[in-house]
Amino acid sequence: MKKLFAILAFATLAQASSFEAAKYFAQGNTAYTNQNYQEAVELYKRSQKEGLNSPALYYNLANACYKSGDLGSAIANYRKAELFDPRDPDCAANLSRALSQTEDSISKKEVPPALRSFFFLYFYLGLKEQVILALAFWVVFWLALIVLILSKNESVKSAMKKFSLAFFIITLLFLGSALYKYYDAAHQGVIISEQAKVHAGPDASYTEIFILKNGSEVKVTKKEGSFVKILVHQEEGESQAGWLEASQIETIL
Amino acid sequence: MNLKQITLFAAFALISVGALAETKVSATCSRRAISMDESVRYTVRVEDAKNASAPTLGEMDGFRVLMGPMQSSQFMNNNGAVTSFQEFSYELQAVKTGKLTIGEAKIKVDGKTYNLPKITVDVSEAKKSSANSPATTEAGGQLFLELDASTTNGFIGEQIFLTVTLYYKDVGLENATQPELNLNGFNVQDIGRPQQDRQRYRGQIYNYLRFQKLLIPMKAGKLTIGPASMRLDIQIPISNRGRSRDPFDDPFSFFQRYRTVEKNVVSEPLVINVGALPSKGKPQNFSGAVGQFHLEAEATPKKVKVGEPVTLKATLVGIGNVDQAVLELGGTNVTGFTIYDPVVDKKTSVSDGQLKGIKTYSQMWVPVSQEVTELPAVSFSYFDVTKNDYVTLTAGPFPLTVEKSEQNQKVTVSEAIPVQRGSAPTIKILSQDIFGIKLQSGEEAISHMTNKKFLLLALVLPPVLFIICALIAFKRSKEEDPSFKRKSNAYAKAEANLKKAKKLKNKKEAVKDFCAFLSAALNDYVADTMDLPKGSISADTLEDPALKKEWQDLMNRIEMARFAGNYGPSCDNDQLLNDASRLLKELRRNLK
Structure with a gap:
């Protein structure tokens, strides 16, 4: 229930953006066009602070980070943009290009194409769209129940019984899908420091077990103090786990 | 075959395999940019040779040999593949500043003389000692970290x-980690393993641990590298004064004892001034390649018949960002040929502190007309940092003689160059970059849908609406139920009958009607409340014995009053009315 509210709260963040946010967004675009990429990053971040949370903002911010040489933040923001608009081909292309420039050979577990086709709505729709659709089917489900109790026509009643059951299942599917997407994004992180030392425990005094380079994608599994526990999948070999400082990582949500 | 024979055979086999390997000779320099107070190591390496003599060094323009030749060799057998190498190293020190050249060295290998290429080293003024003065450790050892770049203006x-070098002297080194440093604004590539050796620096011999990186600036401006920091453990010798005087505890001081201290060494930052490439004179086909390149191209065969393929092979070799190097093959408006997508092969390596690469394009051209006389020229443009200008390389055009096809049939291509998946672009790539920004924030389209109030309304309103509708439906269903209707109207109806009776209680001529109303009030109330026919109501209908008795008694009195007239105290109309009213209330409580 707590998560459901968190999703709703996140979806509601995307309220009509203020005039200030739109102004900073436009100024960021101008700075980017003039190749003042660092300035563009700052302006896009201000726009985000003012309440703009659109895929276009994350995409532009990622572009500006990429151009200013901050590969890790670029990947994190492309992932954010992808979370809300997974059908944007520009974002997919730029993300792929940024990922190809990372130094560590870390792989994100790819979903088999068959499974991807089966759960196409999960992969095709953004988080916000899934929440909205879940709510739309929620409304339709209750409307079907209302028609069911008010109608005197037996055939209408019978149809509404089936419809309400179907709508309830669809609502659960979309809600479950949105919850999973949210959970996945909240546990996904990107290394934003030039290199991050991964320790055996949640403190710098523990042995350094390996080093991750800027832009490496990791799974965040736990938080303890100022440290987070991460899991990385190497392209060859087993997964590696360890602890690193939370400031060296940017999570997608 | 005895052991001696097997050993001889194995040795012969190893020598034979070694002899089959191709001899490679190369010369490298440990650094391409040094200051006057540093030394540089010049190494000649000979691979897979039986006999090599020390090289004869070429002209040393501004260098003097401090040490050398220092000779080392290694012989390796890796799963039957035998490799060996010999190295001749010289420690050189610059005696003047500028771009100094280590001349062509000569080396005689297996009776054959090889000429080694010249190497240029950029020598700058000696660094100011105050910039990062050596930190003196407690035992008098020295330890400091320095950042150095091949150029600070790029x-x-x-x-x-970029080199990150840890210099140390009179201390041991343990658990040295990779240096940490800020490299924002650069594409970074680590080069090989860290080097550990000795070197003359600032007039003293230091041990050093050097990490090398290749940086490619991505933006213009003043970019700051570092400061670099390294955490390591150093071993400091323990002085003899504090040592035990026990004669059995190493009495002759053969073994030096150490204590380990953890250190964090930090360098000075390094600022690189990165300039944007000039827009003036930028060729149209410039794809972003910066460095120095060489282009070679040829078309074979030079004489074909119509329909026969000609392969245009262009090779781009150079030092620089080969990834950005895109070759323009032929023109866009070429007629008389069927042109196939080129197969591109790319190999890069880092040696001598430089990124080098070779890119080969192989493209098939099929003449479809006898009138074509040449293949158009191939061109490539890059920015040469030594000349500070753009350079356009051109090869061709390539003369071609096309004869009439013997077969008078449609031109077909019998064999196409296989397109290698992943390496052959299907379209001509001019340069690579990310897609541009989006001009619209894209928020307005669904903002009203994601409004907080709207979402909460969508979540809460439907169940509330459902509850209201359910109540309405329930009420409606009850209203349509006759027994429910009877029950809900029963008391009001009984009271109405009592009111009518009350009006008639003092009228002697209407005593029958008075009694009928009283009887109806009680009888109908019980019938309606219990949803029973009116005629079926009797004292037995009631379950409570006290109520049953009271009912029976009151009904008898009403019947008596109706038929026997108003005689005696028991037939007092007021009394009857009060009793009926009280019984009705009791029935109401009891039958709920």
Whole structure:
């Protein structure tokens, strides 16, 4: 229930953006066009602070980070943009290009194409769209129940019984899908420091077990103090786990 | 075959395999940019040779040999593949500043003389000692970290060779970690393993641990590298004064004892001025390649018949960001040929502190007309940092003689160059970059849908609406139920009958009607409340014995009053009315 509210709260963040946010967004675009990429990053971040949370903002911010040489933040923001608009081909292309420039050979577990086709709505729709659709089917489900109790026509009643059951299942599917997407994004992180030392425990005094380079994608599994526990999948070999400082990582949500 | 024979055979086999390997000779320099107070190591390496003599050094313009030749060799057998190498190293020190050249060295290998290429080293003034003065450790040892770049003034796309060197003296080194440093604004590539050796620096011999990186600036401006920091453990010798005087505890001081201290060494930052590539004179086909390149191209065969393929092979070799190098093959408006997509092969390596690469394009051209006489020229443009200008390389055009096809049939291509998946672009790539920004924030389209109030309303309103509708439906269903209707109206109806009776209680002529109303009030109330026919109501209908008795008694009195007239105290109309009213209330409580 707590998560459901968190999703709703996140979806509601995307309220009509203020005039200030739109102004900073436009100024960021101008700075980017003039190749003042660092300035563009700052302006896009201000726009985000003012309440703009659109895929276009994350995409532009990622572009500006990429151009200013901050590969890790670029990947994190492309992932954010992808979370809300997974059908944007520009974002997919730029993300792929940024990922190809990372130094560590870390792989994100790819979903088999068959499974991807089966759960196409999960992969095709953004988080916000899934929440909205879940709510739309929620409304339709209750409307079907209302028609069911008010109608005197037996055939209408019978149809509404089936419809309400179907709508309830669809609502659960979309809600479950949105919850999973949210959970996945909240546990996904990107290394934003030039290199991050991964320790055996949640403190710098523990042995350094390996080093991750800027832009490496990791799974965040736990938080303890100022440290987070991460899991990385190497392209060859087993997964590696360890602890690193939370400031060296940017999570997608 | 005895053991001696087996050993001889194995040795012969190893020598034979070694002899089959191709001899490679190369010369490298440990650094391409040094200051006057540093030394540089010049190494000649001979691979897979039986006999090599020390090289004869070429002209040393501004260098003097401090040490050398220092000779080392190694012989390796890796799963039957035998490799060996010999190295001749010289420690050189610059005696003047500028671009100094280590001349062509000569080396005689297996009776054959090889000429080694010249190497240029950029020598700058000696560094100011105050910039990062050596930190003296407690035992008098020295330890400091320095950042050094091949150039501090570069262009976007130009490769910069960065070294992070830890110099140490009179201390041991343990658990040295990779240096940490800020490299924002650069594409970074680590080069090989860290080097550990000795070197003359600032007039003293230091041990050093050197990490090398290749940087390619991605943006213009003043970019700051570092400061670099390293955490390591150093071993400091323990002085003899504090040692035990026990004669059995190493009495002759053969073994030096150490204590380990953890250190964090930090360097000075390094600022690189990165300039944007000039827009003036930028060729149209410039794709972002910066460095120095060489282009070679040829078309074979030179004489074909109509329909026979001609292969245009172009090779681009150079030092620089080969990834950005895109070759323009032929023109866009070429007629008389069927042109196939080129197969591109790319190999890069980092040696001598430089990124080098070779890119080969192989493209098939099929003449479809006898009138074509040549293949158009191939061109490539890059920015040469040494000339500070753009350079366009051109090869061709390539003369071609096309004869009439013997077969008078449609031109077909019998064999196409196989397109290698992943390496052959299907379209001509001019340069690579990310897609541009989006001009619209894209928020307005669904903002009203994601409004907080709207979402909460969508979540809460439907169940509330459902509850209201359910109540309405329930009420409606009850209203349509006759027994429910009877029950809900029963008391009001009984009271109405009592009111009518009350009006008639003092009228002697209407005593029958008075009694009928009283009887109806009680009888109908019980019938309606219990949803029973009116005629079926009797004292037995009631379950409570006291109520049953009271009912029976009151009904008898009403019947008596109706038929026997108003006689005696028991037939007092007021009394009857009060009793009926009280019984009705009791029935109401009891039958709920």
